[in-house]
Amino acid sequence: MADRHATMLDGLAADMAAASGEAVTLGALPPVGQITFRGEPACLPLAAAAFGTGVPAVNRFESDGARAALWLGPDEWLLVLPRAEVATTIARFDMALAGAHFAAVDTSAGRLGLELSGPMARAVMEKSCHIDLHPRAFGPGQVAQSTVARVPAILLQRDGRPTYWIFVRPSFAQYLARWLIDAMAEYRLAPIAGPAPT
Amino acid sequence: MLLIPCPWCGRREETEFANGGEAHIARPADPAALSQEEWAAYVFLRDNPKGWMRERWFHAHGCRRWFNLVRHTVTHEIAAAYPPGAPPPPLPGEAA
Numbered sequence: 148m149a150d151r152h153a154t155m156l157d158g159l160a161a162d163m164a165a166a167s168g169e170a171v172t173l174g175a176l177p178p179v180g181q182i183t184f185r186g187e188p189a190c191l192p193l194a195a196a197a198f199g200t201g202v203p204a205v206n207r208f209e210s211d212g213a214r215a216a217l218w219l220g221p222d223e224w225l226l227v228l229p230r231a232e233v234a235t236t237i238a239r240f241d242m243a244l245a246g247a248h249f250a251a252v253d254t255s256a257g258r259l260g261l262e263l264s265g266p267m268a269r270a271v272m273e274k275s276c277h278i279d280l281h282p283r284a285f286g287p288g289q290v291a292q293s294t295v296a297r298v299p300a301i302l303l304q305r306d307g308r309p310t311y312w313i314f315v316r317p318s319f320a321q322y323l324a325r326w327l328i329d330a331m332a333e334y335r336l337a338p339i340a341g342p343a344p345t
Numbered sequence: 346m347l348l349i350p351c352p353w354c355g356r357r358e359e360t361e362f363a364n365g366g367e368a369h370i371a372r373p374a375d376p377a378a379l380s381q382e383e384w385a386a387y388v389f390l391r392d393n394p395k396g397w398m399r400e401r402w403f404h405a406h407g408c409r410r411w412f413n414l415v416r417h418t419v420t421h422e423i424a425a426a427y428p429p430g431a432p433p434p435p436l437p438g439e440a441a
């Protein structure tokens with residue numbers, strides 16, 4: 148891909164692949180465009196329409212596949228979209244929200260994403276995160292800002308497999324990837340064959 | 346570990362928050378008119394009750410918003426959480 152940016156996680160791609168298995172997989176998300184959007188409540192429906200998703204409810208995100216609007220606070224969203232569309236999307240906000248009190252800022256360089264997925268993904272996350280991720284409390288479509296392995300992170304659940312996306316500052320990305328690789332190790336243990344060690 | 350009810354995000358663990366001290370400290374309308382002692386009292390003097398207290402908290406690792414909490418400083422019981430600008434609720438046991 149011509150617009151594929153090199154990131155802090157490139158050097159760990161092989162390690163993440165080696166740590167992945169049937170129980171849980173880890174990988175870097177392709178670098179995505181990110182817009183930090185803040186606006187007065189009255190302009191939020193217009194903003195969502197201009198972006199192309201619904202208005203995200205509290206602690207949830209709205210996605211049409213290629214784009215997602217993440218609720219981060221009562222007047223703040225993180226918009227995730229292809230990098231090539233960031234500038235045109237901000238220009239669209241300027242048109243659609245003229246006169247409203249809002250700010251849409253390109254923060255694409257501010258975070259890298261990791262994807263953790265598989266039947267044991269929740270067990271890995273539960274070692275590292277205070278959020279209650281049990282399905283009764285957290286499910287597909289939900290987003291939370293918290294800490295993961297002590298790193299400030301934006302965490303969202305994509306599907307019921309479960310698949311999690313974790314966005315962190317680029318300078319924390321390698322640390323978090325290594326932390327997750329370590330946390331995943333026990334789920335790659337093969338059944339013990341032969342006589343048990345004495 | 347406290348479970349603190351952020352008015353916007355819901356109940357989260359204490360590690361996500363920072364305490365901001367006593368709530369409802371109003372900035373003097375005309376600071377230049379204050380004596381040194383009055384300014385020092387505004388900047389430094391705070392209640393330190395053994396019991397119920399209205400406090401400011403910051404959801405540092407969550408929505409990054411300030412809000413107020415009514416917390417018991419001995420039992421850590423939390424009686425109310427409310428956004429900045431909302432009128433202070435009565436303390437438990439206090440007449441409304």
Ligand SMILES: [Zn+2]
Nearest residue numbers: 351354404408
């Ligand atoms: Zn919050």
